[in-house]
Amino acid sequence: MTENHTDPKSQPLSRRMFLKLTSGAVGVLTLAACAPSSPASAPTIAPAAPADAGAAATATPEPVVSREPGEIVISFNSLNIPEEPMALLSEAFQDTFPDLALVWELPNLATGDYPQWLGTQVAAGDIRPDVVSGNYLSNYTGYVNLDQYRKTINPFTNNPWDEDIQWDALRGNNIKGERIMVHMRSVHTYWFYNQEIFDEVSAVPPTTWDEFLNVNDLLQTAGHTPMSINYIWQAPQWLAEIYFDQYHVDWVETVRAQPGDWNFEPDKDGVFTFDRNDPFIHEKYTYNIQRFFQGIMDGNLRFDTAEVADLANNMAKMFPEYATEDFFVISDAYAPFLQKQTAIMSNGTWSIPTMINDMASISPERLEQLKIETDITPFAWSTFENPSMMTSLVQTSAKAVESAPGPYLSIINKNQDQVDNALAFVMFFSSAPGFGLWNEGLQAAKEFNPAGPLLVNNLQDPPEIQALWDKLQFTGNAETNYNGFWTSAGGGDFQTDLRNLFKNVLEETITPDQYATQLQTYITENLQGIVENSNISMDDIRNPAREPGA
Numbered sequence: 422m423t424e425n426h427t428d429p430k431s432q433p434l435s436r437r438m439f440l441k442l443t444s445g446a447v448g449v450l451t452l453a454a455c456a457p458s459s460p461a462s463a464p465t466i467a468p469a470a471p472a473d474a475g476a477a478a479t480a481t482p483e484p485v486v487s488r489e490p491g492e493i494v495i496s497f498n499s500l501n502i503p504e505e506p507m508a509l510l511s512e513a514f515q516d517t518f519p520d521l522a523l524v525w526e527l528p529n530l531a532t533g534d535y536p537q538w539l540g541t542q543v544a545a546g547d548i549r550p551d552v553v554s555g556n557y558l559s560n561y562t563g564y565v566n567l568d569q570y571r572k573t574i575n576p577f578t579n580n581p582w583d584e585d586i587q588w589d590a591l592r593g594n595n596i597k598g599e600r601i602m603v604h605m606r607s608v609h610t611y612w613f614y615n616q617e618i619f620d621e622v623s624a625v626p627p628t629t630w631d632e633f634l635n636v637n638d639l640l641q642t643a644g645h646t647p648m649s650i651n652y653i654w655q656a657p658q659w660l661a662e663i664y665f666d667q668y669h670v671d672w673v674e675t676v677r678a679q680p681g682d683w684n685f686e687p688d689k690d691g692v693f694t695f696d697r698n699d700p701f702i703h704e705k706y707t708y709n710i711q712r713f714f715q716g717i718m719d720g721n722l723r724f725d726t727a728e729v730a731d732l733a734n735n736m737a738k739m740f741p742e743y744a745t746e747d748f749f750v751i752s753d754a755y756a757p758f759l760q761k762q763t764a765i766m767s768n769g770t771w772s773i774p775t776m777i778n779d780m781a782s783i784s785p786e787r788l789e790q791l792k793i794e795t796d797i798t799p800f801a802w803s804t805f806e807n808p809s810m811m812t813s814l815v816q817t818s819a820k821a822v823e824s825a826p827g828p829y830l831s832i833i834n835k836n837q838d839q840v841d842n843a844l845a846f847v848m849f850f851s852s853a854p855g856f857g858l859w860n861e862g863l864q865a866a867k868e869f870n871p872a873g874p875l876l877v878n879n880l881q882d883p884p885e886i887q888a889l890w891d892k893l894q895f896t897g898n899a900e901t902n903y904n905g906f907w908t909s910a911g912g913g914d915f916q917t918d919l920r921n922l923f924k925n926v927l928e929e930t931i932t933p934d935q936y937a938t939q940l941q942t943y944i945t946e947n948l949q950g951i952v953e954n955s956n957i958s959m960d961d962i963r964n965p966a967r968e969p970g971a
Contacts, residue, residue: 491839492522493846496542496550497828498535498557502527506862513858514849517576521842526550532557548833551843555601555831556593560956562970565832565840566599567847575848577855585852587876589704592825592898596710596955597969598684603851604825608873609893610659610769611821613776616801618645618764626805630735633808637743640764647743648765649754655767656740656748657920659822662904663807664736667815668728669904670697675722676713676903677706683968684709697817700897708902711965714952717944718962724907725941728814730933733926735810740927749924756791761800771826771872773889776802806896823898826872853879907940910951918943 511523526549528538536557542550543561555564571583578585586603593602614626619636622643627633637647650656674695678685684707685691693706716722741748745757758766759779779787780799788796809819830850832843849855856877863869871882874890881887908923909916922943926936944951952959957969 489838490520491842492524493552493842494524494526494550495552495846496526496528497552497830498530498532498539498554499527499828500529500531502529503862503866503868505866506859509858509862510850510855513854514846517849518842518845521845523846543833548835551833551835551839552847553831553833554827554829556825556829559595559601560954562956563834564595564599564601565834565844566601567603567832568600570844573844573848575852576845577849578852580852582848582852585848585878587878590876593829593831596957598707602825602829602831603847604827604829605851605856605875605877606826606871606873607823607876608769608771608826609821609823609895610767611804611806612648612765613758613768613772613802613804614765615758615761616803618761618800626803627808628806629808630739630810634738634743637739637765641743646745646757646763648767649745649751649757649763650740650748650767651751651754652749652920652924653752655754656736656744657908657923658905659767659900660736660807661908661923662822662901663819663899664732664810665907666899666904667810667817667819668732670702670817671695672713672716672722672903673702673706675716676708676710678709679712679965682707682709682712682965700818700820700895703898703901709965710955710957711962711969713903713906714948714955714957714962715965717948723941724944725937729907729937729940731812731814732810733923733936734933735812737927737929737933756793759791759797760793760795761798769822769873770890770893771870774870774886806894818896820897820899821895822900823895824900851877853877856880910944910947911954913954915947915951915954 507523507525511525514523515521528535530538535554539553539555539558540561542548542553543558543563548563555561571588572581574580575582575585582588586605590607591600591603593600593604595601618640619625622639622645624636624639627636640647677693678690680691686707689705690707696702699705713722745751745763751757754763754766754768755772755775757763758768759776779797780802783797788794807819807821809815828850830847832840832847834840850859857880860869871886874893875882882890908919910919919940922936922939925931926933931939949959952962961967961969
């Protein structure tokens with residue numbers, strides 16, 4: 422994800438359910454965190470792992486916001502945001518900065534359409550938006566590096582900004598390690614399952630991949646379609662990242678910054694110790710993309726290996742055999758699960774409130790939204806973590822995708838006055854005074870649907886919602902750095918080609934060994950284009966001491 426979840430299938434908490442959950446706690450109500458009104462999909466370009474860039478914080482301690490009349494144009498990606506939260510933020514912001522108007526120009530686009538829209542905006546000679554969702558177009562080089570402002574005093578709290586939000590838990594770094602985006606919650610992906618169907622076939626939640634295969638075989642033998650999962654951002658992105666990490670966590674030793682590299686951080690990288698069993702290892706070193714590409718170019722990091730073939734073989738045992746018949750084209754894994762058409766679905770924390778609400782009551786309008794023609798019969802459900810592959814070639818246990826839901830806030834780097842103006846808004850939105858109002862507005866519009874645990878400090882969710890988050894088992898984030906490269910290679914036509922190649926091995930038109938060989942050939946033959954698509958040069962990757970583009 423990470424990423425704005427814009428599929429219109431998600432169910433916001435109803436006013437009745439919200440009041441039930443909060444038990445009338447108005448003080449908590451106004452400070453409860455929000456999520457996008459419809460979290461169901463994942464970003465086109467996943468946010469990178471967080472980098473500790475405290476040394477980069479060189480901006481002035483306090484933002485100098487222009488007192489000249491002006492406006493801040495806000496165009497982050499969210500679908501069908503109601504007027505209420507925008508009105509509350511505008512009014513409160515202008516109490517502090519009366520000469521600055523917030524202009525809400527949200528493009529209201531689906532996830533797949535926003536990157537093209539944003540690309541058109543930043544290609545213009547005079548860029549109009551000030552605040553956008555830069556993680557959808559992370560190759561653009563004109564965003565403000567927000568790490569430079571982490572110690573800036575937030576005029577709405579009088580705290581350094583990084584005391585208002587859990588800074589080091591944020592995703593959203595570009596390939597140069599610059600933090601181009603902030604977000605206000607975290608999410609965790611895992612599997613939902615129908616407890617009643619599991620009981621019927623005497624199945625228990627699996628903890629290993631072989632157990633997972635056995636559970637699916639039990640379900641299929643009993644006449645159930647085992648799982649709903651898509652081939653867009655779930656199987657070829659989430660699972661690809663999680664399980665590549667199991668086989669290749671030792672690549673960390675090749676891709677991490679070394680002394681003399683332009684982004685080496687002595688306080689972090691100088692004390693790093695490789696521990697393959699540390700679930701949070703990817704947050705403890707600085708990734709140097711030049712060393713990654715250098716490793717591929719020199720042949721030290723390869724894909725024509727027994728590990729890649731073994732990984733592909735395990736995935737081909739599961740997919741598409743135990744998925745829905747429309748596995749390669751389905752986008753919504755939720756509706757089949759809700760209708761008991763599948764016993765398991767791939768999903769994340771954002772669907773917990775949605776499931777609670779849909780199990781409690783579902784209206785004709787909601788059924789129409791989900792494109793479901795019959796009523797829903799409630800059932801008992803629960804979740805299990807990603808089962809680990811356990812062959813002799815794996816190096817570590819399975820992690821998850823622990824990424825970011827929207828809204829995503831990035832600042833276009835214009836003149837300093839306008840950057841300062843936009844910065845004041847982003848600090849407001851990403852701290853308790855602004856984010857609390859945003860949630861209050863979503864409540865009033867009956868669009869409150871928290872996607873995962875809060876990263877904003879001094880806010881609390883309603884007790885019953887918080888209790889759900891407290892049950893979460895954070896297992897480490899696999900959606901980071903190099904783990905998704907083998908099925909995406911940076912996106913565009915490269916991603917299309919690699920997803921088609923992966924589809925071939927899943928459909929058994931090629932063997933796992935042939936797949937590994939063809940994957941290596943493709944990466945080798947297209948490496949220069951892939952590198953250039955990442956906005957760095959072949960000269961850059963030969964010299965990791967030099968900052969890309971310098």
